[in-house]
Amino acid sequence: MKIAILGGDGFCGWPASLHLSDQGHEVIIVDNFSRRVIDEELEAESLTPIRSLSERRAAWREVSGRQIGFAFIDVAQDYEGLLEFFRTERPDAVVHFAEQRAAPYSMKSSKNKRYTVDNNVNATHHVLSAIVESGVDIHLVHLGTMGVYGYGTAGMKIPEGYLDIEVTADGDANDDTKGAANGPSEHPAEPRRIEQQILYPSNPGSIYHLTKVLDQHLFAYYVKNDSVRITDLHQGIIWGTHTAQTQLDERLINRFDYDGDYGTVLNRFLMQAAVGHPLTVHGTGGQTRAFIHLQDMVRCVQIALENPPAAGERVKIFNQMTETHRVRDLAELIGRITGAEVAMVPNPRKESAENDLHVVNDTFLDLGLRPTTLSEGLLLEVEHIAEKYRDRADLSKIPATSLWTADQQAGVPAAA
Ligand code: USQ
Numbered sequence: 001m002k003i004a005i006l007g008g009d010g011f012c013g014w015p016a017s018l019h020l021s022d023q024g025h026e027v028i029i030v031d032n033f034s035r036r037v038i039d040e041e042l043e044a045e046s047l048t049p050i051r052s053l054s055e056r057r058a059a060w061r062e063v064s065g066r067q068i069g070f071a072f073i074d075v076a077q078d079y080e081g082l083l084e085f086f087r088t089e090r091p092d093a094v095v096h097f098a099e100q101r102a103a104p105y106s107m108k109s110s111k112n113k114r115y116t117v118d119n120n121v122n123a124t125h126h127v128l129s130a131i132v133e134s135g136v137d138i139h140l141v142h143l144g145t146m147g148v149y150g151y152g153t154a155g156m157k158i159p160e161g162y163l164d165i166e167v168t169a170d171g172d173a174n175d176d177t178k179g180a181a182n183g184p185s186e187h188p189a190e191p192r193r194i195e196q197q198i199l200y201p202s203n204p205g206s207i208y209h210l211t212k213v214l215d216q217h218l219f220a221y222y223v224k225n226d227s228v229r230i231t232d233l234h235q236g237i238i239w240g241t242h243t244a245q246t247q248l249d250e251r252l253i254n255r256f257d258y259d260g261d262y263g264t265v266l267n268r269f270l271m272q273a274a275v276g277h278p279l280t281v282h283g284t285g286g287q288t289r290a291f292i293h294l295q296d297m298v299r300c301v302q303i304a305l306e307n308p309p310a311a312g313e314r315v316k317i318f319n320q321m322t323e324t325h326r327v328r329d330l331a332e333l334i335g336r337i338t339g340a341e342v343a344m345v346p347n348p349r350k351e352s353a354e355n356d357l358h359v360v361n362d363t364f365l366d367l368g369l370r371p372t373t374l375s376e377g378l379l380l381e382v383e384h385i386a387e388k389y390r391d392r393a394d395l396s397k398i399p400a401t402s403l404w405t406a407d408q409q410a411g412v413p414a415a416a
Contacts, residue, residue, distance in 0.1 A: 001305065002026040004089065006075050006127065007097030008068075009053050010035045011255050012143060012238065012297060016095060018245035018252065019298035020305070021066050028069035028089060029053070030082075030098070034119075035255075038105070044259035044397045047271055047389045048241060051251050059251035076123040079130065086134035093139040093305050094131070098123045103147070103206035104348070104402035105261040113207045120211035121218075128222045137229075139308040141301060142219070144232045145212045146290045146321055150203025152355030159360050161234065161317025162197040169194055205351050206404070219315045227311045231304045235297065236290030236321030236359075239266040240377060241385045243295045254294070256385055258393065260400035266291065266330055268398075270378075273340035274386035275393050280400065283347035285328025286354030290321035293372040303367045319361045322371035333374075338382060346413060350404040 003020055007013040008029030021027040031053065039045055051059070057068050071089075073081045075098045086094075099120040100106060106116040124142070131138045149158050169192045199220065204210040215232075222228045246254045257263045258271040269279045292300075300320045309316045331342045347353070365371075403409050 001092040002028070002089065003305065004028050004030055004085070004091040004094045005097065006030045006094060006123070007035075007099070008070075009033060009056075010097055010101075011257065012294075013095075013097040014056070015243040015246050015254050015294055016097070016298050016301050017068055018060060019243060020095075020302060021060065021068050022064060022245050023302060026069075028071060028091070029057075030071045030073050030075065030085065032072060032074040032077075034074075034100070038100075038262075042105075042259060042261060042397075044257075044262070044394065045392070046255035047258050047392055048253045048256045048385065049250075049389070049392065050253060050255045055251055059249050060245075063249050063252070064245075075126055076119045079126045082126055083130040083133055086130050086136050086138065090136050091138055093141060093308070094127060095301060095305070096124065096127055096140060096142045098127075099143075099211065100208065102262045103208045104400055106208035106211075107206055107349075107404050108261070108402045116207050117211055117214075120208075121214050124215045124218055128218055128228060131228055132222070132226045137311075139229045139231070139305070141231045141304050142215065142233065144215065144234045144317075145209060146234050146236045146319065146359070147205060147209035148202050148213050148216060148234060149200055150205065151288065151357050152352055153358065155356065155358065157358040157360050158319065159200060160319050160363055161200060161232070161315070163200045165196050165198055167194045167196065168192070205349070216315075223313075223315050229309050229311055229313070231309065231316040231318065233300060233304060233318050233320040235300075236292045236324075237264050237266065238294050238297055239264070239270075239291055239374075240294040240372070240381055241267070243298050247384075256389070259397040261402055265289070265327060269331055269334045269340075270382055270386040271390070271393065272398065273334050273338040274382060274390045275395060276340070277395060277398055278341040278343035279331040279334060280398065281328055281331045281342055281344050282349060282400070283344070283353050285331060285344065286326060287351060288324055288326045288355050288357040290319075290357060290359055291323050291325060291374070292321045293377055296322055296369060296371050299369055300364050303364060303369065307367060318363045319359050320364065321359055321361055322369075323374060324357045324359060325374070334378070334382075337379060345399075348400045348403050348408065350408070
């Protein structure tokens with residue numbers, strides 16, 4: 001396949017590009033380097049020393065003999081450039097990672113909220129619109145998030161995107177207009193039961209997560225109106241840094257974020273343990289979240305590309321996660337492995353203090369995914385990344401400083 005990877009220089013995009021190229025696909029990265037620009041803005045660098053994209057691509061050519069193409073396009077701003085790209089390159093598939101992906105960054109200020117909505121929603125709509133206008137039959141694979149569902153379902157398992165519902169329609173029995181004209185019916189109609197599938201009700205916990213909810217509606221519309229073929233991957237929190245390809249050469253290394261805005265919880269804990277910082281558990285640590293290793297993410301993207309929906313079929317939604325864990329259990333586990341101290345810090349976010357989470361993830365398992373579990377991968381990650389690069393860490397960037405509400409900013413703790 002010819003595959004365009006939008007956001008192919010980022011944390012998920014780069015290892016996915018390498019994996020798909022390694023599988024023999026023709027890969028073209030489309031990127032505007034916005035993630036590298038945000039590094040500069042936040043003065044927070046990846047723990048791992050990432051190279052420029054041209055150096056990464058040259059290293060991959062040297063190591064594998066394969067070429068990865070590149071087009072500099074700002075997908076959210078340059079619609080004409082994207083359309084021209086689709087028309088000239090005619091990719092079979094587009095993998096869309098070109099969105100601002102951090103919840104804390106999206107909540108930092110009104111400017112960040114507006115940037116995240118403008119960038120993410122425009123990018124997705126531009127991709128959809130350009131697919132239709134180009135007339136090229138492209139399968140769109142989008143990186144969504146488990147966070148569209150919200151967390152906590154009173155014990156119910158979150159299905160893969162859709163909820164079966166049954167509605168009772170009373171029909172004539174309650175139709176007042178007829179009643180008024182004709183008098184009450186002697187034989188009121190039996191209530192009818194209607195079975196339907198609806199998008200699982202959304203409940204985003206940040207402006208970032210909200211943009212992925214908005215994306216879902218754009219997808220549903222473009223499938224209904226234009227029969228675009230779309231797969232939406234509702235992904236959990238990634239942990240890990242390496243894939244089979246990124247560890248072939250140090251110049252191919254993936255980014256590892258540990259700062260309060262972009263670092264995700266498990267990678268942050270691993271890094272904190274390596275530098276002797278207490279593990280920053282937000283609140284009681286009773287939040288349960290879904291997780292997936294980076295290596296499994298790239299496999300899932302490959303599996304999704306190999307199993308596209310047919311034209312006219314509704315959006316295929318996969319829950320791209322392999323395990324669920326409570327934040328304080330993760331901290332305790334890493335504390336046990338490394339001897340790190342655990343610190344309960346005031347929660348900078350407005351989120352439920354405690355929740356259970358049960359998720360259906362049968363599709364990927366049925367299609368052959370063999371997950372990397374935390375118990376196998378954790379120690380390797382501590383040794384190979386967190387400890388190896390700990391001297392590059394800037395400890396002042398560890399605390400999470402982005403507060404969700406004006407009350408929190410004024411010093412009042414958030415009610416869940
Ligand atoms: N947390 C801590 N301590 C920390 C950092 C985080 O206790 O030092 C807590 C947070 O309060 C939250 C949980 O850990 O309850 C997860 O936070 P996170 O930053 O690891 O994950 P999140 O903000 O949800 O976002 C990340 C990615 C996002 C992706 C999402 C998947 O940045 O791109 O969509 O995970 S999911 O969470 O399943 O929606």
